[in-house]
Amino acid sequence: MTAQPTEWRNLYGRRRGKKLRAGQSELIETLLPRLAPPGVDRRENPERRKLDLGALLPGAEEIWLEIGFGGGEHMVAEAHAHPKAGIIGCEHFLNGVAKALAQIEREGVENIRIHHGDARDLTDVLPDAALARAYLLYPDPWPKARHVGRRYVNPENLDGLARVIRPGAGLHVASDIPDYIEHSREVAAAHPAFTIAYDAPGPWAGWPSTRYEAKAIREGRSPHYLILQRA
Ligand SMILES: C[S@@+](CC[C@H](N)C(=O)[O-])C[C@H]1O[C@@H](n2cnc3c(N)ncnc32)[C@H](O)[C@@H]1O
Numbered sequence: 573m574t575a576q577p578t579e580w581r582n583l584y585g586r587r588r589g590k591k592l593r594a595g596q597s598e599l600i601e602t603l604l605p606r607l608a609p610p611g612v613d614r615r616e617n618p619e620r621r622k623l624d625l626g627a628l629l630p631g632a633e634e635i636w637l638e639i640g641f642g643g644g645e646h647m648v649a650e651a652h653a654h655p656k657a658g659i660i661g662c663e664h665f666l667n668g669v670a671k672a673l674a675q676i677e678r679e680g681v682e683n684i685r686i687h688h689g690d691a692r693d694l695t696d697v698l699p700d701a702a703l704a705r706a707y708l709l710y711p712d713p714w715p716k717a718r719h720v721g722r723r724y725v726n727p728e729n730l731d732g733l734a735r736v737i738r739p740g741a742g743l744h745v746a747s748d749i750p751d752y753i754e755h756s757r758e759v760a761a762a763h764p765a766f767t768i769a770y771d772a773p774g775p776w777a778g779w780p781s782t783r784y785e786a787k788a789i790r791e792g793r794s795p796h797y798l799i800l801q802r803a
Pocket residue numbers: 583585586639640641642643662663664665668689690691692708709710711712713724782783784785
């Protein structure tokens with residue numbers, strides 16, 4: 573079940589958008605290095621030593637992960653609502669990272685760390701059963717049949733998440749694409765380490781919404797929510 577991390581993985585989707593403003597570039601150069609977990613990059617840590625989460629987020633009672641946080645609105649809202657949790661957010665779209673950093677600085681958030689890059693590189697170096705919660709919100713849908721293998725919910729990624737999510741904790745998934753939800757149900761049902769603990773058109777308690785969700789609702793699509801629970 574625990575797949576060995578491959579040397580190279582394809583990462584699809586945009587890495588950057590329009591040119592960053594000067595203030596955004598400055599945050600990437602100054603704040604991001606202070607918030608980035610050391611040792612996620614393969615070149616820096618080729619033997620894939622596990623992260624020291626106590627040193628990364630001192631005092632955090634639990635560690636949470638958000639995969640593909642977009643502009644970071646949900647992650648920052650969760651950090652405020654759960655100050656005792658330490659949240660690690662991953663996002664490979666530079667402009668999204670810049671947006672999240674601006675919010676973190678403006679609002680004085682202290683319990684977030686950011687990996688700018690592939691979430692799979694981060695999960696590779698998390699210790700076993702490190703996570704009390706994980707989020708995958710409005711993942712890139714990859715609607716074409718020939719691109720389904722690019723979806724973040726896939727057997728290999730669930731293997732990696734099964735190692736790092738603690739038993740009883742859940743991967744929280746939201747999507748406005750019915751086929752992505754059905755796909756996630758099927759992949760989870762076939763995986764020995766996950767059961768579907770929540771499957772509803774309304775969100776779990778305490779849901780602060782996301783930018784993509786607001787857009788989906790504006791455009792007439794209906795969100796759906798799943799919690800894939802680690803057995
Ligand atoms: C459709 S957006 C949703 C953003 C946000 N979760 C929301 O609901 O507003 C999906 C995001 O996932 C990011 N993403 C996709 N695959 C990723 C990966 N392997 N590692 C990190 N981020 C990823 C993309 O860059 C994109 O910003």
